[in-house]
Amino acid sequence: MSGISINPITLAQQTTFIQHIIPSGNDLRPFCETDMSKRLVPSMAALQCFEAAARHLSFTRAAEELHLTQSAVSKQVAQLEEMLRHHLFLRIRRRLQLTPAGALYLTEVNKILTQVDMSSRYILSYGEETEVLKVATQPSFGVRWLIPHLKGFGKQHPNIHLDIRNELEPFALLQAKADVVFFFGQGTWPGATCIELFGEDVIPVCAPELLQGRPLGSAEELAEQVLLQSTSRPEAWHEWFLEQNLHSQHSYHGPRFDTFYMCLSAAQAGCGVALVPRYLVENELAEGKLIIPWDHAMRSTGSHFLAFSEHSAEVPKVRSLVDWIRKELPTANPQHPEKTE
Numbered sequence: 001m002s003g004i005s006i007n008p009i010t011l012a013q014q015t016t017f018i019q020h021i022i023p024s025g026n027d028l029r030p031f032c033e034t035d036m037s038k039r040l041v042p043s044m045a046a047l048q049c050f051e052a053a054a055r056h057l058s059f060t061r062a063a064e065e066l067h068l069t070q071s072a073v074s075k076q077v078a079q080l081e082e083m084l085r086h087h088l089f090l091r092i093r094r095r096l097q098l099t100p101a102g103a104l105y106l107t108e109v110n111k112i113l114t115q116v117d118m119s120s121r122y123i124l125s126y127g128e129e130t131e132v133l134k135v136a137t138q139p140s141f142g143v144r145w146l147i148p149h150l151k152g153f154g155k156q157h158p159n160i161h162l163d164i165r166n167e168l169e170p171f172a173l174l175q176a177k178a179d180v181v182f183f184f185g186q187g188t189w190p191g192a193t194c195i196e197l198f199g200e201d202v203i204p205v206c207a208p209e210l211l212q213g214r215p216l217g218s219a220e221e222l223a224e225q226v227l228l229q230s231t232s233r234p235e236a237w238h239e240w241f242l243e244q245n246l247h248s249q250h251s252y253h254g255p256r257f258d259t260f261y262m263c264l265s266a267a268q269a270g271c272g273v274a275l276v277p278r279y280l281v282e283n284e285l286a287e288g289k290l291i292i293p294w295d296h297a298m299r300s301t302g303s304h305f306l307a308f309s310e311h312s313a314e315v316p317k318v319r320s321l322v323d324w325i326r327k328e329l330p331t332a333n334p335q336h337p338e339k340t341e
Contacts, residue, residue, distance in 0.1 A: 042080055044116070047109050049076035050088065054106045057096045133160050133317045136167040136178035138232075140260035141304065144280045146182060149328040153321070160317050179318055180308050184232075187305045193313055195322065197304040198330055200277040201297040202236060205290040207270040219244050219294050226272030227254040228263045236275045240298050264290075 052062035053073060063070045081088050088102035098106065137146050142164065150162070167181070187194040204222060216222060219241065227237050227250060238251040257263045260276050267274035268289055278297065284290040306325055312318050 040083060042083060043076075046076045046080045047113060049073045050080055051106065051109050051113060053077055053089070053096065054098055054102065057098075059096070131160055131317045132163050133180065133321060134178045135162055135164045135180050135182070135321070137164065137182040138184065138259075139166045140264075140280060141182055141184070142166060143261055145304075149325065153324050156324075157317075157320050160320060162321075179312060179315075180306065180321055182304065182306055184300075184304050185302045187303065187307075189307055192307045192309055194305045194307045195326070197306055197325070198279075199303045200279060200300045202233075202240070202275050202300055203278050203281075203292055203297050204240070204273050204275050204294055205264075205281050205285070206267050206273040206293050208288065208291050210270055210273070211291075211293055216294050219246055219296060220248070222273060222294050223248040223250050225293075227251065228266050228272045228274040229254045229256040230260055230263050230275070231256055231258050232260075233275075240275055240296070243298050244296060 048066060049062060049068070049072075052065050053059050056062050056065070059073045059077070060070050063073045066073065077088065084101075084105070086101045087099050088105060090097045090099055146164075154160075154162070165178075167178070182197075187196055206225070210225065223241070223246075229252070230236060234252070237248070237254075241248045241251050254272060255266065257266065260274075260280055263274040263276055264281060264284070266272065267276075268284065273293060277300070281290055285292070306322065308318050308322070
């Protein structure tokens with residue numbers, strides 16, 4: 001997110017908005033078709049005065065908050081109403097009340113002011129030499145592996161600001177939403193350089209109390225438990241049973257979760273048995289929060305990869321993160337070839 005801009009109102013929202021705002025009949029003044037070619041861009045002062053007056057339903061209290069005079073706030077709102085050709089407030093017995101158009105406009109103005117505030121605070125976090133490095137990662141991998149392995153990166157590279165976001169599907173690189181992407185798969189991506197990080201084994205885990213102290217006699221008994229499903233690996237349980245020459249009618253049944261992290265939370269809460277990569281549960285297994293009810297590990301067909309577009313291979317900020325991650329890789333997996341498609 002190297003640049004932040006105010007999100008425009010969608011076409012559908014614009015249509016609804018125009019239908020409410022463009023007046024007919026006895027509104028402030030006639031609306032001309034030629035005016036549609038002009039951009040309606042009220043001043044920030046007018047928007048702030050309107051928002052404060054709408055929130056307090058008082059020009060006086062809005063003026064006190066904004067350190068303006070009551071007449072200045074009233075004038076800003078009047079000019080805004082003139083621009084929009086619609087009354088925003090009703091003045092009833094010296095009290096303010098929002099009109100339907102005013103209530104609709106307040107919703108949009110709140111979005112705009114919030115976005116401007118966020119954008120301004122975003123810029124405040126950088127120095128003149130700061131570069132933003134946009135990183136996309138799948139949620140569970142990001143929480144359980146990536147973030148812990150970024151410890152110290154900011155101190156060594158103070159001028160690189162990491163902007164990390166969750167992406168369930170690894171398309172951010174193709175859409176130019178990210179400079180670096182972490183994903184699970186086969187490592188083939190047209191126009192990208194993919195570096196294999198590590199493979200994984202998946203294992204079943206559950207809360208200790210789920211088995212009530214009775215160890216399983218076979219993998220088949222596991223099928224009698226609630227099998228927690230992961231949306232990203234819909235075939236996982238079926239393949240795990242098949243690898244042991246078992247065919248369970250329940251391998252596709254059970255609550256389905258978008259992420260492994262949610263699966264783990266459900267397993268830890270005693271909701272059932274989750275089939276997850278071992279690296280995600282090492283801490284819980286060590287602490288006894290989760291156990292392995294049947295000790296059969298299945299090797300995943302894919303691996304975890306780091307990817308970046310070919311044209312950014314020598315960009316310093318990209319290179320810095322790639323080099324850092326390579327140093328963080330497990331020593332048991334010494335070869336990490338770059339694959340360029």
